[in-house]
């Protein structure tokens with residue numbers, strides 16, 4: 001395999017002696033969508049914060065495109081974060097700015113682009129997430145699904161190598177979360193970037209994932225393609241999945257009545 005987009009090597013993290021991640025070992029392939037699933041409190045957000053260098057691991061190494069993030073100084077971390085786009089759980093839009101200003105924000109901050117170029121880039125990226133011509137709208141006028149789309153536009157406007165999504169369908173109704181899942185699939189095809197999605201939505205996970213890793217109790221308890229995960233014999237995995245999707249019975253396992 002070529003250099004993974006992200007590699008966690010024996011990463012552990014505790015807060016005041018309470019272990020949150022334990023010996024997490026995971027390679028995330030480039031150019032694919034990997035979904036990290038796990039119940040609430042499993043350590044998913046801590047995983048993301050480690051990945052962007054907002055937290056340091058107690059043990060282990062974290063490599064992003066082969067570069068050891070635990071050895072980077074502030075300048076190095078800044079450069080690294082520019083290569084990573086992030087769609088925050090609540091969209092994290094600036095409510096006092098228009099949609100256009102929100103999307104332009106990273107361009108103003110990280111590039112020397114001039115206004116006409118910025119306007120063109122913003123128009124183009126808003127169109128690509130299905131929101132053409134919404135530059136002058138205010139975030140407060142938008143639906144939850146539209147806010148996520150604006151958040152995604154802002155996350156990809158700098159053309160990052162890696163896009164992180166923290167619970168992209170949280171807080172959305174089922175129809176809107178289906179539409180966001182569909183958008184994630186389309187964008188991944190179109191952009192060819194590495195997508196890393198944090199989720200506890202199992203149904204959505206199976207729609208968007210090329211690879212799935214399951215976090216439970218601070219450990220990676222399963223990893224594989226959606227098919228491999230669906231057929232995992234691991235009782236923890238099966239118990240977690242079964243709450244949300246019908247599972248084929250394993251050989252020797254009794255069919256359960258719904």
Ligand SMILES: Nc1ncnc2c1ncn2[C@@H]1O[C@H](COP(=O)(O)OP(=O)(O)O)[C@@H](O)[C@H]1O
Pocket residue numbers: 015020038039040041042043044045046047
């Ligand atoms: N900065 C922190 N200080 C202390 N405990 C934390 C901190 N961040 C997360 N935790 C704890 O780590 C555990 C995992 O949290 P989190 O990664 O947010 O879970 P998830 O995102 O999977 O729901 C939780 O028990 C949480 O209370």
Ligand SMILES: [Mg+2]
Pocket residue numbers: 044045046
């Ligand atoms: Mg979380």
